[in-house]
Amino acid sequence: SPSVASPLYASNGTDLFSYDPTTGTDTNLGGPGYSALIFGNGLVFGVRGSLFLSQNPISGVEANLGSPGYTSLTYGDGLVYATNGIGLFSFDPGTGTHSNLGNRWYTSLTYGDGLVFASNGTDLFSYDPATGAELNLGGPGYSALAYGGGLVFGVRNNVFFSHDPATGVQTNLGIPGYTSLAYGDGLVYASNDVTLFSYDPSANAHSNLGNKS
Numbered sequence: 547s548p549s550v551a552s553p554l555y556a557s558n559g560t561d562l563f564s565y566d567p568t569t570g571t572d573t574n575l576g577g578p579g580y581s582a583l584i585f586g587n588g589l590v591f592g593v594r595g596s597l598f599l600s601q602n603p604i605s606g607v608e609a610n611l612g613s614p615g616y617t618s619l620t621y622g623d624g625l626v627y628a629t630n631g632i633g634l635f636s637f638d639p640g641t642g643t644h645s646n647l648g649n650r651w652y653t654s655l656t657y658g659d660g661l662v663f664a665s666n667g668t669d670l671f672s673y674d675p676a677t678g679a680e681l682n683l684g685g686p687g688y689s690a691l692a693y694g695g696g697l698v699f700g701v702r703n704n705v706f707f708s709h710d711p712a713t714g715v716q717t718n719l720g721i722p723g724y725t726s727l728a729y730g731d732g733l734v735y736a737s738n739d740v741t742l743f744s745y746d747p748s749a750n751a752h753s754n755l756g757n758k759s
Contacts, residue, residue, distance in 0.1 A: 554728065554735055555590050555603065556742070556758065557583055562590065564603060565742065565758070567731070572758065575603055586621030587639045593617065598628070600639070611637065614644060622657030625675070629655055629664070634673065647673075650680070656729075658693030663711065665691060670698065672711060683711055694729030695747055701727065706736070708747065719745070722752060 554565040557579035564573045580592030580599070589600045591611075598611045614635065616628040626637040627647075634650040637643070650673070652664035662673040665687035672681045688700030688707070698709040699719075706719040722743065724736040734745040742758040745751070 554730070555583060555585050556737070557581075557592065558758075562592070562601065562603070563758070565755075567733075567735075567744070567755075570755070572756075575601075576606060582617060582619050584619040584621045584626060586626060587624065589639065591619055591621070591626050591637075591639075593619065598637070611642070612644065618653060618655045620655040620657040620662065622662070623660065623675075627655055627657060627662050627675075629653065634662070634664070636675065647675070647678070654689060654691045656691040656693040656698065656727075658698075659696075661711075663691060663693055663698050665689070665700065670700070670709060670711075683709070684714055690725060690727045692727035692729040692734055694734065695732065697747065699727055699729065699734050699745075701725065706745070719750070720752065 556563050560579045561577040562575040562579055580594055583590055583592040590603050591600050593616050596613045596615045598614055598616050599608055601608045615630045617631055618629050620627045628635045629652040631653055634647040636645045651666045653667050655664045664671045667687045669685040669687050670683040686702055688702050690701040692699045698711055700707050701724050704723045705721050706724055708717045723738045725739050726737050728735045736743045742755040744753045
């Protein structure tokens with residue numbers, strides 16, 4: 547599962563890696579890996595089993611942040627947002643505080659423009675952390691999400707889509723079989739669990755960045 551900062555951080559479930567899109571350099575940062583991860587506040591936040599952890603990618607120091615059973619993570623405006631499939635939570639790295647934002651049956655999350663975008667597999671939602679307002683943006687939902695350039699990018703039954711949350715327009719971007727997504731520097735980064743790809747929305751172009759399993 548990739549998480550974009552600069553570089554891109556990714557895990558194969560066994561080890562954590564950094565990937566520099568500029569040079570193509572892949573660096574193994576050691577294990578164990580994570581089943582979900584996100585980068586923010588200078589740290590990689592990850593899930594391993596029921597544990598929620600942070601890792602400093604420079605020093606390698608890892609901290610146990612509890613056992614909340616999170617399954618999907620995203621980061622925005624200084625907070626980690628997480629779901630355990632039943633509730634939505636926020637985590638403040640500055641205070642170490644987990645906050646329950648209510649029962650929301652989300653399975654995948656992303657963040658952009660002050661909103662958490664989430665799917666329960668059936669519909670796409672936006673959640674406003676400032677007001678607590680939730681808006682159903684319609685279905686079908688997605689199994690993986692990323693946000694950038696005003697668009698939500700999602701995967702549904704191996705098909706890659708863009709979804710405009712303002713208009714509801716969904717665009718089929720092909721069937722590359724992506725299983726995880728991240729966005730950074732104008733590109734969507736995606737994995738099919740074997741190969742890393744980038745997708746340029748401005749050119750509608752998929753690029754193979756090599757086998758990264």
